[in-house]
Amino acid sequence: MDDILRVDDRLTGDQRLIRDTVKSFVSDRVLPYVGDWFEEAVFPARELAPALGELGLLGMHLEGYGCAGTDATSYGVACRELEAGDSGLRSFVSVQGSLAMFPIWKYGSPSQKEEWLPRMASGSAIGCFGLTEPDHGSDPSSMRTYAKRDGSDWILNGSKMWITNGSVADVAVVWAQTDEGVRGFVVPTDTPGFSAPPIHKKMSLRASVTSSLYFDDVRLPGSAVLPEVVGLRGPLSCLSEARFGILWGVVGAARACLESAISYSQTRVQFGKPIGGFQLTQEKLAWMYVGLAQSSLTAFHLGSLKDAGELSPRQVSFGKLFNVRAALDIARQARSILGGNGITLEYPVIRHMTNLESVLTYEGTEEIHTLVLGEALTGLSAYR
Structure with missing residues (x-):
């Protein structure tokens, strides 16, 4: 698929290496099998965790204790490529690094960090x-x-x-x-x-x-007990870390759906020509790409803010709210382009589409993130 806006041109050499390494891992170790995992409702966590650890993907944005210590954008790019495989794969990495390792790294005692973080970074502990x-x-x-x-x-x-x-x-x-x-x-x-x-x-x-x-x-x-935090700011800070990975990850799911729809539209012939040659199909594909590019730019911008130490929770809410909705809309349009084939696991679309229904509500529902932005705009809380 042509990257019309050349969004990935903004990546550094190291970030491109991470992108290509994770993409190759997903292509070799995940995509040939994930349809069966989805159908059978299994995830080979014990098999994949050491391999993910060997690549440095577990807690990759943390410093020390065997963690890779990458920048935030690199972590986001890795999440994008993982979720292009499946949301469950990215969820495993997000939970391990941002929800389980991060609070120990940020708020834990020296003994807690020494006991758990090296093992979790290697994938020997989940x-x-x-x-x-x-x-x-x-x-x-x-x-x-x-x-x-x-x-x-x-x-x-x-x-x-x-x-x-x-x-x-x-x-x-x-x-x-x-x-x-x-x-x-x-x-x-x-x-x-x-x-x-x-x-x-x-x-x-x-x-x-x-x-x-x-x-x-x-x-x-x-x-x-985690000694360095009391109150909800502890778990909420972990959620901000995880949501950052989500707003990047769903870009990968959306891209996978769009690529599948484009490929299908070029080979599926109806009324004597590929359906990609019809105006209605091209309109769908064009708007799908616009949504994908906008969500990609949002992810890159928020990654730059996080790398500069300037990212706020409400900005993360903006990213999760917009990017998940855009990805879900793209998946639904892709499903319509594939017609009946869109509901089979021979193609990735229905798998991504149903996964994104969960991503829409976990780590803060769409409604909650809407209210975060509403409060930021009006100064008035509408939660109660």
């Missing part, structure tokens, strides 16, 4: 992030999971839901109410009282491990 609850998604301040002190220990009770990597994780970063405010806990998943049953019958993100987490009198030592 992490998950426990914030969302069955009755409290968009309003984490109302979470019911609670940790209380018992001597020098903590006793953790409650539950979390829609947790990527949950049932394959070695460690969970869990956020809970305490008498001191919301605190984060580093919870090894073999701790007695911890369980993580997988969630079945998903029709989206099927090539991804999604679980519930349950805590039944989970006893944790005092050293399990």
Whole structure:
């Protein structure tokens, strides 16, 4: 597909190397199999994690502890190429690096960092992030999971839901109410009282491990708490990190759908000529490219702001709101161009389209990000 705006010309040499390396990995290790993974609702996390670690993709934007220490734009480009394979693959990397490793790196004790970060960077240990609850998604301040002190220990009770990597994780970063405010806990998943049953019958993100987490009198030592943060700013800062990866990643999903639609339109013949030669099809493709290019430019701009240390949460909300909606619109239009073939897993479109329905609502729903922008524009909060 011709990059009419030459957006990738803005990449540095190192960023292009990361792009090409991840793209090659996805082409060799993911695309030949991901349709079957999606159909069978499996994700080979234990097989892929060491390979992703070897490429330096796990916690790649963090410094030290075996992490690659790349710039933010490089991380974004990697997320884009991973999600061109599948949203589940990018979700695995995002959760590992931005939601599980980042809070330990940012708020953890030296011993927590030494114990977990090198193993997680290599892919020999997998992490998950426990914030969302069955009755409290968009309003984490109302979470019911609670940790209380018992001597020098903590006793953790409650539950979390829609947790990527949950049932394959070695460690969970869990956020809970305490008498001191919301605190984060580093919870090894073999701790007695911890369980993580997988969630079945998903029709989206099927090539991804999604679980519930349950805590039944989970006893944790005092050293399990993240010492450097109290309150919701801890988990919300992690979400900003993950959302940055999402706003880049969905550009890859959208590109994969557009490329599939263009290729199909050039070879599918109706009424004596390829359907790409009809004006209605070309109008769809043109607007699909405009949406893709606009979302690419948004991602690059926000990457530049993050690399300069100037990115704000409301700017991340803008990126997630616009780019996910653009990607979903592109996927739906691609599905229409492919006709009946658009609903089969022989093509990537229906897989990306259904995945994006989940991406639209996780890490902050479309409605929440709309209200973030509304408050930024008016100065008035509309959450309650």
